[in-house]
Amino acid sequence: MSPCECGKLAEKAGENVGTSRDEFVSSSDPRHPANLICSLCKTFYYNNWVTGTGGGISIKLNDSSHVYIAPSGVQKEQLQPEDMFVMDLNTEKYLRAPEKYKPSACTPLFLSCYKQRGAGAVIHTHSQHAVMCSLIFGDEFRIANIEQIKAIPSGKRDGATGKDINLSFFDTLVIPIIENTAHEEDLTEGLQEALAKYPAATAVIVRRHGIYVWGPSVDKAKVYNEAIDYLMELAVKMHQLGIPPDCAIGAEKEYV
Amino acid sequence: MSPCECGKLAEKAGENVGTSRDEFVSSSDPRHPANLICSLCKTFYYNNWVTGTGGGISIKLNDSSHVYIAPSGVQKEQLQPEDMFVMDLNTEKYLRAPEKYKPSACTPLFLSCYKQRGAGAVIHTHSQHAVMCSLIFGDEFRIANIEQIKAIPSGKRDGATGKDINLSFFDTLVIPIIENTAHEEDLTEGLQEALAKYPAATAVIVRRHGIYVWGPSVDKAKVYNEAIDYLMELAVKMHQLGIPPDCAIGAEKEYV
Amino acid sequence: MSPCECGKLAEKAGENVGTSRDEFVSSSDPRHPANLICSLCKTFYYNNWVTGTGGGISIKLNDSSHVYIAPSGVQKEQLQPEDMFVMDLNTEKYLRAPEKYKPSACTPLFLSCYKQRGAGAVIHTHSQHAVMCSLIFGDEFRIANIEQIKAIPSGKRDGATGKDINLSFFDTLVIPIIENTAHEEDLTEGLQEALAKYPAATAVIVRRHGIYVWGPSVDKAKVYNEAIDYLMELAVKMHQLGIPPDCAIGAEKEYV
Amino acid sequence: MSPCECGKLAEKAGENVGTSRDEFVSSSDPRHPANLICSLCKTFYYNNWVTGTGGGISIKLNDSSHVYIAPSGVQKEQLQPEDMFVMDLNTEKYLRAPEKYKPSACTPLFLSCYKQRGAGAVIHTHSQHAVMCSLIFGDEFRIANIEQIKAIPSGKRDGATGKDINLSFFDTLVIPIIENTAHEEDLTEGLQEALAKYPAATAVIVRRHGIYVWGPSVDKAKVYNEAIDYLMELAVKMHQLGIPPDCAIGAEKEYV
The missing domain is CATH 3.40.225.10 (Class II aldolase/adducin N-terminal domain)
Known part of the structure; x- marks a missing residue:
């Protein structure tokens, strides 16, 4: 879901725009959500699943309420850990929001799966x-x-x-x-x-x-x-x- | 558009044949047009988009009138930065023309997109x-x-x-x-x-x-x-x- | 054959659960069964042959009665040598059984090919x-x-x-x-x-x-x-x- | 053309069986026929052109009468330079014939293209x-x-x-x-x-x-x-x- 004009989301993200908060996305563990989203999106790209900025992905950090979400409208195969949005599932507030990106328009759908289904x-x-x-x-x-x-x-x-x-x-x-x-x-x-x-x-x-x-x-x-x-x-x-x-x-x- | 006998283009290119002008194509930045054309063509090749020397690509250098163009009739997945033609969009003259290649027959089409549409x-x-x-x-x-x-x-x-x-x-x-x-x-x-x-x-x-x-x-x-x-x-x-x-x-x- | 509830197999595997027996799977030879299963599964994955934990593979170690078997229900492209089960073909007992995995539900089928056809x-x-x-x-x-x-x-x-x-x-x-x-x-x-x-x-x-x-x-x-x-x-x-x-x-x- | 019982070819090859003649296939130039056959076969394999040991390839060394030929019945994506047969186009005798392989059954067809068409x-x-x-x-x-x-x-x-x-x-x-x-x-x-x-x-x-x-x-x-x-x-x-x-x-x- 690439191009979005989701005002409410952008507003929420705005609260933390400019806050780099790199501690959320700096991990040497390839299985950390910030790294895993990048490697999975590469695989998905070559399957023709997320070409043309299509698609999206979100992963919840184990034993936490932090969900990582790839930004909107970007080339998924080129994602870097520092491109990630991080939201607290309880407050629905962004803990991290990269200034140059818009939050994913899929975010409310991801949240529904997390909340109604206990998704990881x-x-x-x-x-x-x-x-x-x-x-x-x-x-x-x-x-x-x-x-x-x-x-x-x-x-x-x-x-x-x-x-x-x-x-x-x-x-x-x-x-x-x-x-x-x-x-x-x-x-x-x-x-x-x-x-x-x-x-x-x-x-x-x-x-x-x-x-x-x-x-x-x-x-x-x-x-x-x-x-x-x-x-x-x-x-x-x-x-x-x-x-x-x-x-x-x-x-x-x-x-x- | 691989095999071309585009006399006018070849003539123009002739003006700078033998001029290596390597400063135009020597960059350590993977996003420089001379490098990006090479990496994109590899991806395109594996999509069956430019096999058999088919297809072509041109990128304009940001904030300049220099357009980079892959040569004609070459194996696109094997392109090197030094294979690139460079033309000034204003003068339509080649700033760089590798002696061993013919300019792309797509050049006038690329120019139309640059000029009529302000393409990048x-x-x-x-x-x-x-x-x-x-x-x-x-x-x-x-x-x-x-x-x-x-x-x-x-x-x-x-x-x-x-x-x-x-x-x-x-x-x-x-x-x-x-x-x-x-x-x-x-x-x-x-x-x-x-x-x-x-x-x-x-x-x-x-x-x-x-x-x-x-x-x-x-x-x-x-x-x-x-x-x-x-x-x-x-x-x-x-x-x-x-x-x-x-x-x-x-x-x-x-x-x- | 990913999800299995094959009681008998699990029981057999249980005999050696917790026994790491790493000597069976530690080899620097890329053609050793423990390594070859991993590299072949990567290739199979990209052919859409074993996606979604589907499929399986078993290789007999040359001049021995040891058969190596990939575990059940795992992502085949991510297999590591230490994930392998090893069974003795003569006794049908596990020489090595990684605690965290279930033995492959394909095991009796693999054994039939080894025994009735002398497969390698x-x-x-x-x-x-x-x-x-x-x-x-x-x-x-x-x-x-x-x-x-x-x-x-x-x-x-x-x-x-x-x-x-x-x-x-x-x-x-x-x-x-x-x-x-x-x-x-x-x-x-x-x-x-x-x-x-x-x-x-x-x-x-x-x-x-x-x-x-x-x-x-x-x-x-x-x-x-x-x-x-x-x-x-x-x-x-x-x-x-x-x-x-x-x-x-x-x-x-x-x-x- | 994988499995062949081409008696005449095998006989010819027999003349140099056991002769390693590694000088023919030892080159650090990736464009040397012995190396190029290996890299091209990898590409061909992933195109489903030479899977299951199918297909074959031969390249003539520039400015020489030496033709390099991949062996018969081998996994093409795993070829190594030392696996190559080398034949002199003039004498049709093998200059190099790896003992463990059979010469390609395609050899007479390759020779026809070299001789009737001046192929490279x-x-x-x-x-x-x-x-x-x-x-x-x-x-x-x-x-x-x-x-x-x-x-x-x-x-x-x-x-x-x-x-x-x-x-x-x-x-x-x-x-x-x-x-x-x-x-x-x-x-x-x-x-x-x-x-x-x-x-x-x-x-x-x-x-x-x-x-x-x-x-x-x-x-x-x-x-x-x-x-x-x-x-x-x-x-x-x-x-x-x-x-x-x-x-x-x-x-x-x-x-x-």
Whole structure:
């Protein structure tokens, strides 16, 4: 979500504009959010997920309320740690706001995932597979009986261990598709409705726009994003051969 | 535009042939045009945009009238700073012309973008998505209601700040398509006509050839080129599914 | 095969949990299994074969009964030598089991290839070309009269030298396709049946899942996997044009 | 052309087996044939042109009769300078033959291009675009009125300068397609016939196999190979939309 005129966000950021606060982004640990956002965005760029300043990403620092967010309208593959915005999740105030950038227009959407889902990271891409699926499908992206869906959580938890239980091979992965809007505020509302209506979902597709994927940690969010992108790519190919991506096992032979 | 027999250009270049003038291309700054052309061409090569010596690029040095131009007919991914031509935009004379190369046949087209549009950089690729769109579409490439078009300027400026206003999600991106010609001179005429007829355009597709994209800075030109290529790729995929890329939101369901 | 609840395997691994046994995975030789698994997985990741923690790989140490196996549910492109499980092929006991990982759910399938086929390495990917072929084809993937099939063994050996004889250009490559299952145990049975029924096969496709490829050495397994993936990709393209991938030479003209 | 049982070649190579003759392949110049073959094969590998040990390459040392040839049946992306065969073009005897490898089965085809066309280098790939074009087209691959064909020589020379004249935008590129054979000897005959029948051709497609591309220097051969591959890729896409790749300008609109 590159070009934004999100007045409220800019205003908030303004409070700390000029405050370099480099301690937030100076870490020699490649897994620190400020560094990880940079390396992940490079990978995403070469996947055609965030070219043309598209897409965005946010990571929460472990055991803290600090969320790191890539700025708006920048070339994602060229990000540097010092380009990052840092917001306190509790106060929703910027702890760090680089003067030369605008805060990401995705920020309210990222916050929704953090607050409504306890996310540890949120990835937003302009994946063409997501856009194509949003053109092919109605209100839900559905794919069933593909091994790769086993990488996606079912929304259920193991009673004994409390761990997430993933989908099984025989399940159907359902991802809600919401309508795009001109302004981010309205998209936040659609996202929050989808979050409420699909409590098991770990992603929301935005029609003619892209996808938001989140997870309890950045590693999980990355894995979910990769697995879902793989499944959306496969669904488009199945559609091209006339096979409904959620058809029963064996039913594909009626279509090819 | 690799192989050229552009007599006039070669003549001009002749004036400075043998003049190494290395001060124009010796910079340790990776963002100096002589260095940036090399690194961008590597990226373009791996996108299949400038393979087989196709395509070209020119960047204007900030706050100067010096434009840097990659030579004709060379392997773009192997360019070195010392391979660059440098021309003064005011005099249209070469300040630097490497003896072993021919000046780019794209030069008059680059100059048109500099002069008629105040460009800071011009990118020319042989993108297959551009060629395919030129086969599918008539005189205009049109795509609407896709988030990524928000990365492209609308041609309007903000009255207060004077900044470019980009297209909105509900707008239609229109890029003129001009006919290709055997000789570059004729292509220049077509380009200049398109520039006059489409004052908002930041790109021109050349039928069965490729695309020219420009912007007020090299960063903007690169972002526009990436965003437009993404949109052309998507348009071809939509066409393959029978969906008109500029159809109204929701209308796609009539076609799939 | 990322998420597994394979109780028996976990139990076995438990015997050596906490035993770091770093001597098994500390080698400066890039061709040592612990190192080679890491570098191969990076390559596989960028081919979209093991994204989203999908897929797996196992290599047997030369002249030993030690098999190295990548752990379950991890990001394959980020594997480190110390992440590897090591099992003794004779005792089927873990010599090394990193505490923080689960053993790969593919382990019984890898063992079947080692024991029934004398494999030196086994590669498992979630290749989309394999999944697509499993949707298009019935019980066998068949492709004929393509030069690349000459990279695949025919199952025959030269009487004099004892060396494998590869398929010829005029042969048909046949790869069995087995049904996927919810639990790995059942997949093992299907794989073993296919190994018995197709003694010449060096690969088995798992419907809606991916492919297992093995060979007498890791180099051969890698080459077979690449060649088969190339052929599956080509078969999907031929199918899209209406050409049966195993049609006679010249018969393709009836379809295009 | 990976797996070969080319008795005559092996016999020739036998004469120098065990002769390391490292002086032929020890050069610190990255443009020396022994080094250049390695770096080009890496690039080709990532283009899916020589995966699974497919394809091959040969480069003639400037101002000498020594031709360098990659060995048969090896992983092309892992080639080292010391793996190279070196043959004297005049005597057709090996000056250097690494004991552990078989000479490339492509050798007689490379020699035909050197002798009948005065080539400086020959590239052989298993490009899927070449295979697809060989399935779509009959005896000739034809594409017209695409800018990229201007990178390919027309077979004519400038009367004054003696330089190659390339195709113009309004020309049709024609590449002969020959039938594949089980044994290399027969392919040589077909190639030589095509060379005689198509004196302007700088490439020959082998049906269901791949392509041979040559040029007066390795740089030219590389550029021709890239440009032709681009054009074959485009031709397949045009065919998928129902557009004949050699149709007249504007005629495409009758088909889409």
